[in-house]
Amino acid sequence: MNEWFFGGTTDNWLAALRIGLGLQLVLYCIVSRADWRQMFALQPGSFVTRDLTEALVTLGSTLVPRVSWFISAGEFIGLSEATVLSVVWSVLLAAGLCLVAGIFCRSAAIAAWFLHLSAIKSSALLSYGVDNFTSIGLFYLMLSPLPDHLALDSRWRKWPPKSSQLQSFWQRVLQLHLCVIYFFSGLTKLLGSGWWNGESLWRALTRPPFDMVPSEVLIHGKYLFIPLGLGICLLETSYPIFIWPRRTRLIWLVGIITMHGAIAVLMGLYLFGLIMAVLNIAAFGTHLFRRRAGKAI
Secondary structure, rough: HHHHHHOOOHHHHHHHHHHHHHHHHHHHHHHHHHHHHHHHOOOOOOOOHEEEEEEEHHHHOOOOOHHHHHHHHHHHOOOOHHHHHHHHHHHHHHHHHHHHOOHHHHHHHHHHHHHHHHHHHOOOHHHOHHHHHHHHHHHHHHHHOOOOOOOHHHHHHHOOOHHHHHHHHHHHHHHHHHHHHHHHHOOOOHHHOOOOOHHHHHHHHOOOOOOOOOOOHHHHOOOHHHHHHHHHHHHHHHHHHHHHHHHHHHHHHHHHHHHHHHHHHHHHHHHHHHHHHHHHHHHHHHOOOOOOOOOOO
């Protein structure tokens, strides 16, 4: 068991995770820029009042970070709410850019995780799976042995390579986390009737605002819903079994990424598709990259 967790590996997986999460954050900031103030400001034009959302969040724990912390700190030094929200958005964007470039990796990862978590908790009623998975990825990135060999930090500061044992440990934790997620996701689908008769797929593809494909096109392909639904269930449930052996790893990795890519295209969930591809490639796709000297998983 000790050898399995701490056997040592390259940091290619960490480079993929860092760059992918940085790109995810940059796109998140760009997409949310127009609605950023309405998402968090206490004004009549906001979608859902921040006070309501944060009150619901604090029912679980008062220690959960939220945007109001920054606004209160800004008011203490004389900054307006609008100014603080702009600063939070700008710092989050800067953190994402730093992660892509590999500059100040550790500080950028910590800032990105804390600010992103604060944002999604203060807009919890508007958040969905992509936000949770991004937060998970940033959490692992923050704790992992940064910087990786592709980061500018390593090249400029001439830092020695990080422990391959720690690289192995954190990649294993991410791998196990994904296995648990996919297994129970597939099991939950199998326990319901909607994935056996194609109803769940039909509802997912026809429910606004995710109805990107015209209903006429879906009707012509209605006979594919049952095999596709069962295929998704089997792909996810068997993920913890077939993602480990080398002979089947690439097949399941491509299958999972293709599934998320199809969701992104057919339902417009592009950021969700991106974050799931990033996490899967970082966890199990390091063999797709040119390996450096060292033991590969």
